[in-house]
Amino acid sequence: MSRFLRASILFLALASCGGGNFSAPRDLDNACAIVRERPQYYSAMKATERRWGIPVHVQMATIHQESKFIGNARTPHRFAVGVIPMGRQSSAYGYSQALDATWEEYQVEQRRRGAKRDRINDATDFMGWYMNASTERLGISKNDAQGQYLAYHEGRTGYARQSYLGKPWLVEVAARVQSRANMYAQQLASCGR
Template sequence: MFKHLLISFTLLLSACSAIPPKTSHNVCSVFSEQPEWYYAAELASRRWKVPVTVLMAIMYHESGFVADAKPPRPWLLGIIPWFRSSSAYGYAQAKDETWSDYLTATHNPDKDRDDFADAIDFIAWYCRLSQRKLKIAENDAKRLYLAYHEGHSGYLHKTFMRKPWLIRYAEKVATTSTQFQHQLTTCKLQTG
């Protein structure tokens, strides 16, 4: 009986943490609603040497902090659901192939794309690879996002130059990262 209650309670907690924050544009509110996310983000930041605010800005713009986010499904003739344009899934919108690379690199096949801690660690891991391979600064949210979106090969070949909308979007990610930094500094000062 106790075992069943414990399992039910664990599942209930998991379901609650999958609910997107009410005020997702304010990182202090996000961490206030989901305190375990702060610790997971800090851990990923320390492990991979990428600022929390860059990681959170990328996740915010990729999924809006929705655990099971997927690309929109197009409709054929307006009535037949068609194939999604990508295998991207979860908080980080990680594609199947890249997620598989991450699982291999971290030697942990039990990670899930719809688990916040695993997804934030994935984003940090990928940004760290971008820093090493592409010589992007750890706090350059715009370029880290371009590499995240286009992949390392796409970034090297500057495929984003043919996508003005993507450059504008990467600038939004950078702006969000800066806003999150100001917010985080303010709420840390307030809580002492």
């Protein structure tokens, strides 16, 4: 076997061991297409629904808003004077765009030190944990995608203080999350999910 062929085989083997597929599904406006293309997403969300009671369509709409189903999504960089990089806007990362401190709280409380924000199973379980606590502490229905999103974005303390009322853009975004959750729920029902 030639050196080139051996090197090519080794390169391909190493490349196939690389990171996960973090790209978004092709049709983000069709829940059934997402489920068909990425059945592991649906399995993860169903497990979260069973454990925490957060419906699949609420999880899907929130993930769509937060990361567009991109597993390694990060917030954009900030720039001073338009050109000098100043770091990222926040520590949000992964499917759920969980902040470092909140993610660490989840890992400690749930004894899941190995959980990663760029793994769909861990990200949906985190969302279920967070939203379930929002239901318990704030009385937000688990089916209320809009309310859950506002608490998710602003934090529970911010939600309780109604900080979102000073952010009309955020109220609009939350209404879109609710609309998408409704659409996903209808689509999932039509494809037997």
